[in-house]
Amino acid sequence: MGHDTAEWVYVGVICGILAWVGVDSWYIEKLVDDVPKDAEVIKVTAQQWFWTFEHQDGTKEVGQLHLKKGQPYKFEITSKDVNHAFNMPDWVIMQDAVPGRINKAWFVPDQVGEFPIQCREYCGLLHYNMRGTLYIEDNK
Amino acid sequence: MVLELAKPRPIWQIMFSTHHTDVALLYTISSLAFLFMGGVLALTIRAELFAPGPQIIADSITFNRIFTVHGTTMLFLFAIPFASGIGNYLVPIMVRYKDMAYPKLNAIAFWMIPVGAALVWLGFSDVSWTAYAPYSVIRAPGPAADMWIFGLKIIGISSVLSSINFVVTILKCKHPDLPLSKMPLFAWSMLTISLMTIVAIPTFAAALLMMLTDRLGVSGFFNPAMGGDPIAYQHLFWFTFHPEVYIFILPAIGMMYEIIPRFSRKPLYSQSSGIFAFVMLAIIGFASWGHHMFATGMSFTEKTVESLCSFLQVLAAFLIRQCHLTFSHMILTG
Numbered sequence: 001m002g003h004d005t006a007e008w009v010y011v012g013v014i015c016g017i018l019a020w021v022g023v024d025s026w027y028i029e030k031l032v033d034d035v036p037k038d039a040e041v042i043k044v045t046a047q048q049w050f051w052t053f054e055h056q057d058g059t060k061e062v063g064q065l066h067l068k069k070g071q072p073y074k075f076e077i078t079s080k081d082v083n084h085a086f087n088m089p090d091w092v093i094m095q096d097a098v099p100g101r102i103n104k105a106w107f108v109p110d111q112v113g114e115f116p117i118q119c120r121e122y123c124g125l126l127h128y129n130m131r132g133t134l135y136i137e138d139n140k
Numbered sequence: 141m142v143l144e145l146a147k148p149r150p151i152w153q154i155m156f157s158t159h160h161t162d163v164a165l166l167y168t169i170s171s172l173a174f175l176f177m178g179g180v181l182a183l184t185i186r187a188e189l190f191a192p193g194p195q196i197i198a199d200s201i202t203f204n205r206i207f208t209v210h211g212t213t214m215l216f217l218f219a220i221p222f223a224s225g226i227g228n229y230l231v232p233i234m235v236r237y238k239d240m241a242y243p244k245l246n247a248i249a250f251w252m253i254p255v256g257a258a259l260v261w262l263g264f265s266d267v268s269w270t271a272y273a274p275y276s277v278i279r280a281p282g283p284a285a286d287m288w289i290f291g292l293k294i295i296g297i298s299s300v301l302s303s304i305n306f307v308v309t310i311l312k313c314k315h316p317d318l319p320l321s322k323m324p325l326f327a328w329s330m331l332t333i334s335l336m337t338i339v340a341i342p343t344f345a346a347a348l349l350m351m352l353t354d355r356l357g358v359s360g361f362f363n364p365a366m367g368g369d370p371i372a373y374q375h376l377f378w379f380t381f382h383p384e385v386y387i388f389i390l391p392a393i394g395m396m397y398e399i400i401p402r403f404s405r406k407p408l409y410s411q412s413s414g415i416f417a418f419v420m421l422a423i424i425g426f427a428s429w430g431h432h433m434f435a436t437g438m439s440f441t442e443k444t445v446e447s448l449c450s451f452l453q454v455l456a457a458f459l460i461r462q463c464h465l466t467f468s469h470m471i472l473t474g
C-alpha cells in the first residue's frame with residue numbers, strides 16, 4: 001500500500017465512525033427533545049442552595065420529590081438567583097437552571113426507589129451540599 | 141539554557157533584556173513556576189477530596205477559591221505563557237531572523253503577566269475559572285472577583301500583544317529564501333495560534349468589561365434582574381475558550397512534529413497535511429463553541445448545528461493523529 005492509500009483509508013474510517021456516532025446521537029437528541037403528550041408538569045425551582053418542586057395540582061415539596069412509577073414527567077426548570085443545574089445521575093437527566101429562562105427535561109421512571117438529586121453547576125458557598133432526594137413509588 | 145550555563149550572567153541582565161532568547165527564558169521559567177504553584181493547589185484539592193467530609197480545608201468558600209485560582213493559573217499563567225516562551229526562543233530562529241519583530245513589545249507583553257498573576261493570586265476569587273454570570277455578577281464577593289477580572293484583562297492584552305508580535309515576525313521578517321510552505325511546523329503552530337488569539341480574545345475581553353460594569357451596577361448585560369441574559373455571557377465566553385483549547389494544544393503538537401522526526405531519523409511524512417490540519421482546526425474551532433452549552437437549554441437546531449461542527453472538529457483533530465500514525469508506521473517498519 002502506498003502512502004496515499006493508507007491515508008485515504010484512515011480518513012475514510014474516521015468519517016464512517018463520525019457519521020455513525022453523529023446519526024445515532026442526532027436520533028437520541030430527537031427522542032430527548034420530544035416530550036410525551038400525557039406528561040405531568042413538575043416546576044423545578046433552584047435557589048441558593050435548595051430545590052423546590054411544584055406538582056401540577058399545586059402541592060410543593062422542598063428538597064424532596066415524590067413521583068409515581070410508570071408516569072411520564074416533564075420538568076420545567078428555572079432559577080431564582082444564579083445558575084444551577086438539575087441533575088439526577090441515575091436517570092441521566094441534567095439541565096441547567098438559569099434565571100429568566102425555563103428549561104425542560106422529561107423522563108418516565110420505570111423503577112421504584114430513592115435516588116439522589118444534585119446541583120451540577122457551581123453556585124457558590126454551599127453548592128456542594130445543594131442536594132435533594134427523588135422518591136419513586138409504585139402506582140398501585 | 142545551555143548558553144546560560146556556559147557563560148552565566150546576573151539575573152537582572154536577563155530581566156531587563158529585550159532579546160528574544162532572554163524573554164523566552166523569562167516566559168518559560170515563570171510559567172513553570174506557575175505550573176508548580178497551580179500544582180500545589182491541585183494537590184490540596186486532591187488531598188481534601190481524599191475522603192468524604194472536610195479534611196484539611198476549613199470551609200467551602202476556601203475550597204471554591206482554591207479551585208478557581210488553580211484553574212486560572214494552569215490555563216492563563218502556565219499554558220499560554222509556556223507556549224509563548226518556547227515560541228519566543230524558536231520562532232525567530234526557525235524563520236531566520238535576528239529577534240522578534242518588536243523586541244520591546246515582546247518584553248512588555250511578558251511583564252504584564254506578573255501583574256495579572258498578582259491580581260489573580262492576591263484576590264483569590266471564587267468565581268471558578270469560567271466565572272459564569274450571574275453568580276460572578278450578583279453574588280461573587282469583591283474585591284476578589286474584581287481583581288480576577290482585571291487580572292485576566294491584563295493577561296488577555298498581554299497574549300494579544302505577543303500574538304501580534306509572532307504574526308509579524310513570521311509573515312514579515314521571515315527569510316525571503318524560506319517559503320511559508322517549507323517553514324517548520326512548530327512555527328506554523330505558533331502562527332496559527334497567534335491568529336486565533338487575535339480573533340478569539342476580544343470577545344472575552346468584551347465580556348469581562350460587561351461583567352465589570354454589571355458588577356458596578358451601571359449595566360445589566362448578564363443580570364436577569366435588569367433584563368440581561370446569563371446565557372449571553374456563556375456564548376461570549378466559549379466563543380473565546382473553545383478556540384483557546386486549540387491555542388493550548390497546537391504548540392504541543394507543533395513540538396511533536398519537530399521532535400519525533402528528528403529522534404526517529406525519518407523526514408516528516410507530510411508537511412502539507414500538518415499545515416492543513418492546523419488551519420482546519422483553527423477555522424472550525426470558531427464554529428463549535430456551543431458544545432460546551434448543551435445543558436443550558438439550547439434548541440434542537442442549535443444542538444444539531446453545534447454537534448455537526450464538533451464532529452468536523454474531531455475530523456480535523458484526527459488529521460493530526462494521522463501524522464502520529466505515520467510516526468508509528470515509520471518506527472515499526474524502520
Ligand SMILES: [Cu+2]
Nearest residue numbers: 084119123130
Ligand atoms: Cu446550585
Ligand SMILES: [Cu+2]
Nearest residue numbers: 382385429432
Ligand atoms: Cu470545546
